[in-house]
Amino acid sequence: MKPSLANIVTSAARGAFVAWLLLAGVAYSAHNKVTAAKSETETKAEHVEFNHNGHQQAADGRIVVEAANGGILLETSDGVLWTIERGDIVSRKKLAEPFKPLPPKELSERLISEMPAEFRTYTTPHYVVVYNTSRTYAQWTSSLLERLYKAFTNYWEGQGLELREPEFALPVFLFANRQQYDQASREDLPGGTGSIIGFYSLRSNRINMFDLTGVEAVRGSGSRGSIKEINQMLSQLAAVPLVATVVHEATHQIAFNCGLQQRFADIPLWQCEGMAVYFEAPDLASTRGWRGIGRVNYPRLETFRNNLPNWQPGSMETLVRDSRRLRDPRTAADAYADAWALNYYLIKYQPKAYTEYLKALASKQPLIDDAPEARLAEFRAHFGDLNKVEQEFLKQMARVK
């Protein structure tokens, strides 16, 4: 099947997110014993000097993980995670004061200081938006993200989960054009952004994207000066996959900051990605609420249905067991549709079990990888025998309208 534009754009965008999971795993999982830092609030800050990309630098932060091989995962007060191998550590010193995330205003000042002079910041209750787009575009984006934040957290609290307010204001970078965005994304995407139009970085906790009203397919000849004009422009059919990507990446950022998932923890990809797709239907019609949650994602359903005649028994198991199908560019578009369908089915038909499963995932610590068998066992413990679940899943998903 020929993947649609939506699939190409969004599945590639996910690759960026996935890359960091991989990196983290490679760096530490093989070195067995890791001890997670105790309580986030009690952790004393440390001053660490280390080599990074050939330069020596210093940072204050908290040690999130200390690996048995002497490597550390350091989190600085701006929410950036640094994976530092033992050999790169020059010195470590415990500080007297506890670790404290930067308050929004200070974070905003820190972020702006890293950028060229034309950048500004726009702060809302949960976000610090750093932009050189129009101020209106920054407002439009932060309004969309605040509504998503509220809808997302309300939804899961309604399902019985206890979430927390993010420790850090959520940083979002909006670049005026594609070229600037591409350049600023080099550290996360050394190979270039390619077809990736926006991504969330687990390393930096930031989202990078650019002004979508400048994209040729949606630009037209209309003015894009007001919120209303931006909304109109991005409500066009051609803009749907673009806005869906923004929402998708923002969903990851919220999930990793509200206590639902921990960054660099081994969250099964079918769940992490399928849930982000579950939320990605944008709702631009409403300026207050968010009606997209739990609706059928029709582009994904279409892909899933088209593939159904060729469904191999046991396919669900391969999806749950490891991330191969989701990571391989040749199978990703189909696997994302399968992941959406599986999450949709479980949330709808086994909501209590799904909530309990999310609680189990929330307790997973950074840089500890599960073996494929353990992943299957965890799934079985919450949802039952995989073959039975698969049969019921296929039966119900064939009926979805």
Ligand SMILES: [Zn+2]
């Ligand atoms: Zn994703």
